[in-house]
Amino acid sequence: MKKTLLGIVGVMMISGLSASAAFTPPTDEQLTAAANDPATLAALLVGASPEQEAQVVKAVIVQLEALGLPAATQGARVSAVVAAAFADTPAASMSLLAASLGTACGASVAISANPAVVSSVQSAVITAGGASGAVLARTFGEAYTEAKAANQAGNNDALSSAPPQAKGYAGQQQHLPE
Numbered sequence: 001m002k003k004t005l006l007g008i009v010g011v012m013m014i015s016g017l018s019a020s021a022a023f024t025p026p027t028d029e030q031l032t033a034a035a036n037d038p039a040t041l042a043a044l045l046v047g048a049s050p051e052q053e054a055q056v057v058k059a060v061i062v063q064l065e066a067l068g069l070p071a072a073t074q075g076a077r078v079s080a081v082v083a084a085a086f087a088d089t090p091a092a093s094m095s096l097l098a099a100s101l102g103t104a105c106g107a108s109v110a111i112s113a114n115p116a117v118v119s120s121v122q123s124a125v126i127t128a129g130g131a132s133g134a135v136l137a138r139t140f141g142e143a144y145t146e147a148k149a150a151n152q153a154g155n156n157d158a159l160s161s162a163p164p165q166a167k168g169y170a171g172q173q174q175h176l177p178e
Helices: 002-020 028-036 038-044 050-066 071-087 091-107 115-154
Strands: none
Touching: 028 038, 028 050, 028 071, 038 050, 038 071, 050 071, 050 091, 050 115, 071 091, 071 115, 091 115
């Protein structure tokens, strides 16, 4: 009986821990609040995988850019946001977070169009990475470059202002009812 009770309590504790660690994507209001006060970001990342953390950080940075802050203030906040994301990340997951952040930033037109923001992110990755900061920055940079190139290649048609042109009928067969 005592073993069964301990087993039930143990399962309940594990279930409770799993439920409390589940990631809940932040709302737009929470993202804006984190852009205004990067110290609130940690609460938004509870239970997040490195990929989810990167998406939240990207969304906060986009919100930061929308605030229209002076460049120095914006750079400091971007650095604080990235530092907050890396603060509770286990060392074994830092490389994945750096790569995911590079991919997320490279795929974002708003971020990749602002070299100062990209530089702030990469500098913050270096600082947050400590002794392995240079390796993490290289990981971020490679993922960023690849995602940006893929994003640009995929958006060439969307970026052109010319409407689509008809190609003609060469090689096509006309099917008329018989």
